[in-house]
Amino acid sequence: MNEQLEQTAPIPQVQGEHAPILVCEHLSKFYPQCLALNDLSLSLQPGRIVGLLGPNGSGKTTLIKLINGLLTPTSGQITISGMKPGPQTKAIVSYLPDRNSLPEWMTTEELLHFFADFYADFDIGKAREMLQHLHITEKMRLKTMSKGTKEKVQLILTMSRAAKLYLLDEPIGGVDPAARDYILETIISNYSKDACVIISTHLIADIEKILDEVLFLNSGVLVMQSSVDDIREKEGKSVDALFREVFRC
Amino acid sequence: MVWKFTEDRPIYTQLVEQLQLRIAMGQYPPGGKFPSVRELASEAAVNPNTMQRALTQLESSGLLYSERTAGRFVTKEADRIMQMKKEMAQHLMTEFLRGMKELGFTKEQTIRLLQQMEEESI
Numbered sequence: 424m425n426e427q428l429e430q431t432a433p434i435p436q437v438q439g440e441h442a443p444i445l446v447c448e449h450l451s452k453f454y455p456q457c458l459a460l461n462d463l464s465l466s467l468q469p470g471r472i473v474g475l476l477g478p479n480g481s482g483k484t485t486l487i488k489l490i491n492g493l494l495t496p497t498s499g500q501i502t503i504s505g506m507k508p509g510p511q512t513k514a515i516v517s518y519l520p521d522r523n524s525l526p527e528w529m530t531t532e533e534l535l536h537f538f539a540d541f542y543a544d545f546d547i548g549k550a551r552e553m554l555q556h557l558h559i560t561e562k563m564r565l566k567t568m569s570k571g572t573k574e575k576v577q578l579i580l581t582m583s584r585a586a587k588l589y590l591l592d593e594p595i596g597g598v599d600p601a602a603r604d605y606i607l608e609t610i611i612s613n614y615s616k617d618a619c620v621i622i623s624t625h626l627i628a629d630i631e632k633i634l635d636e637v638l639f640l641n642s643g644v645l646v647m648q649s650s651v652d653d654i655r656e657k658e659g660k661s662v663d664a665l666f667r668e669v670f671r672c
Numbered sequence: 673m674v675w676k677f678t679e680d681r682p683i684y685t686q687l688v689e690q691l692q693l694r695i696a697m698g699q700y701p702p703g704g705k706f707p708s709v710r711e712l713a714s715e716a717a718v719n720p721n722t723m724q725r726a727l728t729q730l731e732s733s734g735l736l737y738s739e740r741t742a743g744r745f746v747t748k749e750a751d752r753i754m755q756m757k758k759e760m761a762q763h764l765m766t767e768f769l770r771g772m773k774e775l776g777f778t779k780e781q782t783i784r785l786l787q788q789m790e791e792e793s794i
Binding site for chain 1: 713
């Protein structure tokens with residue numbers, strides 16, 4: 424009897440090693456007079472740190488906004504853990520925008536509670552610990568912080584969620600090399616086998632060592648998806664060098 | 673020791689070499705506990721899966737072994753470590769001899785030069 428009950432119960436989504444966390448199928452996005460993404464299909468596994476690389480205007484931010492549900496595709500579809508972008512996927516997707524999106528007047532303490540209220544998976548203790556480590560006090564307001572510190576605070580808030588998919592849009596642009604190292608270190612130390620991290624950037628040399636695989640976008644087309652060490656093995660050069668070759672102006 | 677990577681080769685092979693060097697130098701002594709993938713990945717600032725791949729290779733070549741719950745250890749066999757050192761030395765010498773040959777020195781001349789240098793430094 425029990426067995427029968429179990430059989431008739433809805434089958435939970437299988438999240439084995441090979442269940443992709445993100446699937447994009449024939450994704451296109453038209454802006455007025457501009458085709459931002461052109462028939463893009465890809466699939467990403469959990470436990471991977473993925474670089475989304477491409478020159479300015481290649482569609483990186485558009486793709487991230489589509490995955491996050493801030494934009495809707497013109498055609499094609501996106502699924503995150505089998506679900507279309509919406510409130511349920513926002514609960515498992517942690518997004519770091521390419522510019523500050525947080526209220527400037529808030530103190531770090533207020534920001535911590537802001538995140539704790541919005542996201543059930545936010546680990547306030549972990550965020551506090553990381554902020555303390557950087558000597559950012561609870562009473563500091565966002566607007567009084569330097570650009571680098573602001574970016575670090577945003578990254579800490581984003582990475583303190585136990586999400587399944589992290590979307591980091593240009594997390595290392597515009598910060599000094601020491602802050603860059605800290606950001607990369609934070610991404611590595613928060614690595615989880617169950618989560619996928621997508622990092623968009625054009626600063627490839629800095630980030631190459633922490634990536635499993637890279638996606639090359641050019642004019643809205645996915646021109647390559649490959650592992651970093653495969654590129655180095657086959658081409659005998661770094662991803663950075665290959666990028667410069669592929670996108671030579 | 674600083675972790676350094678060149679552009680032209682896979683990162684995991686470079687990790688294997690640098691970990692071997694650390695074992696050879698006794699930074700991780702024979703029979704001693706080896707740091708976790710997570711610790712090493714953070715230290716070298718590399719992707720944890722890449723570090724995992726390097727450690728798997730060191731395990732399959734017998735330099736490391738794992739114990740189910742206790743983690744990874746450096747081999748206790750001094751022979752195995754000596755064999756690795758010899759392989760690394762061979763590699764260094766091959767590179768050196770190739771460089772000397774490019775400069776136009778024969779093997780005999782090279783050996784004489786080495787001896788001369790040794791005597792001068794005493």
